[in-house]
Amino acid sequence: MSASPEPINVTDYERLASELLADGPAGYFNGGAGDENTLRANAEAWSRVTLRPRVCVDVGDMSTAVTVLGEQLSMPILVAPTALQRMAHDDGEPAMAKAAQAAGTLMVCSTLASSSLAEIAAAAPGGRRWLQLYLCRDRSVSNALVDQAVEAGATAIVVTVDAPYAGLRERDPRSGFVVPDHIDMPGVTAALGRSAGLTVEEFFSMVDPTLTWAKLEAFIASAPLPVLVKGIQCGEDARLACDHGVSGIIVSNHGGRQLDNVAPTADVLGEVVEAVSGRVEVLVDGGIRRGSDVCGALALGASAVLVGRPALWGLTVGGAAGAERVLEILRRELEITLALLGVTSPTQLTRAHVAGA
Ligand SMILES: Cc1cc2nc3c(=O)[nH]c(=O)nc-3n(C[C@H](O)[C@H](O)[C@H](O)COP(=O)(O)O)c2cc1C
Numbered sequence: 001m002s003a004s005p006e007p008i009n010v011t012d013y014e015r016l017a018s019e020l021l022a023d024g025p026a027g028y029f030n031g032g033a034g035d036e037n038t039l040r041a042n043a044e045a046w047s048r049v050t051l052r053p054r055v056c057v058d059v060g061d062m063s064t065a066v067t068v069l070g071e072q073l074s075m076p077i078l079v080a081p082t083a084l085q086r087m088a089h090d091d092g093e094p095a096m097a098k099a100a101q102a103a104g105t106l107m108v109c110s111t112l113a114s115s116s117l118a119e120i121a122a123a124a125p126g127g128r129r130w131l132q133l134y135l136c137r138d139r140s141v142s143n144a145l146v147d148q149a150v151e152a153g154a155t156a157i158v159v160t161v162d163a164p165y166a167g168l169r170e171r172d173p174r175s176g177f178v179v180p181d182h183i184d185m186p187g188v189t190a191a192l193g194r195s196a197g198l199t200v201e202e203f204f205s206m207v208d209p210t211l212t213w214a215k216l217e218a219f220i221a222s223a224p225l226p227v228l229v230k231g232i233q234c235g236e237d238a239r240l241a242c243d244h245g246v247s248g249i250i251v252s253n254h255g256g257r258q259l260d261n262v263a264p265t266a267d268v269l270g271e272v273v274e275a276v277s278g279r280v281e282v283l284v285d286g287g288i289r290r291g292s293d294v295c296g297a298l299a300l301g302a303s304a305v306l307v308g309r310p311a312l313w314g315l316t317v318g319g320a321a322g323a324e325r326v327l328e329i330l331r332r333e334l335e336i337t338l339a340l341l342g343v344t345s346p347t348q349l350t351r352a353h354v355a356g357a
Contacts, residue, residue, distance in 0.1 A: 007317070009333075010289045010310045013326055017088075017313035024178075025087045027171030028200070029312050032256035034168055038264065039256030042287025045264030049296030050355035054342030064335050066346050068304045069156060069226065069248050069281055071128055074104025075331045076346050077294060079323075080255075080285050080306035081132030081158065081230075083112030086183050088316040094123030096315055099323035101127035103331065108132050108158055108306065111145060111187045112203065121152035130156040132230065134163065134207045135219060141191040141206070150224055157223055158250065159216065162231025164209035166200045167258035179203065217244040228283070231258075233268050235275030242279045249276060251284040255308050266296065273301030291333025298346050299353040 007013050018026055032039030064075040079100045086092030093115040100107035106128040109120055120129065131149035136142045146157060171177070178197050179185065185195035191206035192198070220227045226247035232238050233253060241249055251272050253262050265286040273282050284297050285306035297305045307330065314326030338346065341353055 013313040017316035024175040027175045031171035034260030041264040045266035046293035057342035059339040076304035078306045079107040079311045080308035081108040081110035082308050083110050084114050086114035088312050089319045091319045093120050095320035097124035097127050098320040102324045103327035114183050116186045117148040117152040129154050132158045136206050137208045156226045158228045158230050160230045162254050162258045166204035172200050213244045220245045235271045238272040238275040248281045269300045291337040294334050295337045298349040
C-alpha cells in the first residue's frame, strides 16, 4: 500500500509549507524569539495535557458549535491575527477570510495585514471578523483602522499588549528578511509612509510602547466595539484587564515570538481562568495543533482557541482551500476527540476531563 500524498494533519501542512516558502518568509512565519524555547514549549505543553475520557455515554449526536462572545461559530477554533498573509500566498488575507467563512468560524485581521479591511470584507461578505489592533504612536492611524473595521463589519477589537517592541527574532536578520517590494501593509504604510523594504523592528516602530492600563481603559471607553486584550500571561494582569473594562482575554505569548522563556500558554491558562473567575470569556492561543489540544484548553476553562501558523501553512499550501482544509481537519479532530471523551458538545468539557487539574 502506498502512502497517501494528501496532507491529513496540521504537521503535514507545516512540512509542505516549509518546502514551498523561501528562507525569509519561512523564518518569519515559523520562527520565534531568542532560543525559541517558548515556541517549542507551547506545542509540547498541550501534548502533556492528559485527557480523562468517560465511556458508555450516548455520543450519537455530536456538535462542535459554540457561541464565543456572542458569535455563533461552527467550532471553538478561531483564526489568529497574523501579519503579511500575501507572503504565504498571493491571495493573502482575502483567501484566509474565505476559508474562515467556509469553515463557519471567525478571522481576526491583523493591523499588519497585507490587504485592507475593505478587501477582506469584500472577499467574505458573510464572514465574521474582529480587528487586531496595535495601538499606534499616532493614534489617528489606530482610529482610522477601527473606523475601517466597523465599516467592514467587524464585531470586536483585539488589542495586542505583549509587543511594545518586536521580540528578538533571530531568524529574520540571519535571512535578511524585509517586507517584499510587491507587498503593501496598508496599516503600516498609513503609519510610516511605506511598508516594503522594512525590517520587523522597523515596522513595529509604529507601535506605542507607552501603553498603560489607564490608556487602555481610555481607549476602551471610546471604542465603538467590545475590546479583548491579547497577550495576558498571568492572573494579576488578567484581573487588571477585567478591572479596566475588557470584554475578553486572550492568553497568548504571541506564539513564542515576543519574550522567550515564558511559560507555555497551556501552563498559565488555569491561573488566568481562576483569576478572571467568570467575569469575561478567556481564549487562548499558542501551539494548538490538534483537536485534542483544543479539548485540553476548553477543559482548562477557555471558551475557544486561536490558531496562527496552522492556518498560514494551509494558506501557503493551497490558498483559501488549503486554509479551509486545515480548519476542517482541526474541527473533525475536535469532534472525534469530544466523542471519545464522552461528551457531545465543547460546552460539556470540564476540569474533570483533564488529569491533575
Ligand atoms: C507569522 C506570524 C505573524 C503574527 N502576526 C501577529 C500580529 O500581527 N498581531 C498579533 O496580535 N499577533 C500576531 N501573531 C501571533 C498570533 O496571533 C498568535 O498569537 C500565535 O501565532 C499563536 O501561536 P501559533 O502560531 O502556534 O498558533 C503572529 C504570529 C505569526 C506566526
